[in-house]
Amino acid sequence: MSEAPKLRFVPSRKHVRAVAGGDTIAETSSAIMLLEAGHGPVYYFPRGAVRFDRLVPSNRSTHCPLKGDASYWSVAGGDERLEDIAWSYENPIAAFQSLKSHVAFYWERLEQRFEDGQEVFGPPDEPVL
Numbered sequence: 839m840s841e842a843p844k845l846r847f848v849p850s851r852k853h854v855r856a857v858a859g860g861d862t863i864a865e866t867s868s869a870i871m872l873l874e875a876g877h878g879p880v881y882y883f884p885r886g887a888v889r890f891d892r893l894v895p896s897n898r899s900t901h902c903p904l905k906g907d908a909s910y911w912s913v914a915g916g917d918e919r920l921e922d923i924a925w926s927y928e929n930p931i932a933a934f935q936s937l938k939s940h941v942a943f944y945w946e947r948l949e950q951r952f953e954d955g956q957e958v959f960g961p962p963d964e965p966v967l
Contacts, residue, residue, distance in 0.1 A: 844875045845874050845875075845905070845934070846873045846874075847872055847936065849868075850870060850881060850965070852869070852954050853865075853866070853953070853954050854881050854883070854951075854952065855950075855952040856883070856945075856951060857948060857949050857950035858913040858943075858948050858949050859892060859913040859918075859920065861889070863888065863893070863924075864883040864887055864888045869884070869887075870940060871965060872942070873964060873965075878962070879965070880945070880962070881945065882937065882942045884940055892913055893912070893924060895909070896910040896911055896912050898910040898922050905937060906934070908925045908926065909926060909928050910922040911924040912924075920948075922944075923947050924943045926938075926941045945961055945962060946960075
């Protein structure tokens with residue numbers, strides 16, 4: 839019996855939108871979803887679908903042995919700053935080069951989250967494959 843992969847990417851079938859700092863900061867029908875053992879599903883937005891004019895680079899970085907080094911961004915807007923709410927792998931390991939062109943958000947920390955036009959209040963559902 840073969841072991842299940844630790845990471846899998848699947849195209850999302852949903853139109854997803856992320857709101858922070860009072861504005862839509864990412865919106866797409868072309869997200870990919872990362873399914874990682876031990877973690878909930880995460881939407882990764884294509885870089886072109888993200889409003890980098892609303893993001894401020896952070897000094898934070900982390901390392902994942904499966905994906906590489908992550909860089910983070912914060913959102914400044916309104917009366918608050920949402921620290922380190924977005925991340926991407928600018929130079930991912932060879933097996934996951936597709937991550938270089940995508941950005942993820944801490945879904946639960948966003949002000950509002952939408953899937954197919956409906957506001958959602960919990961984490962993304964794992965897709966039925």
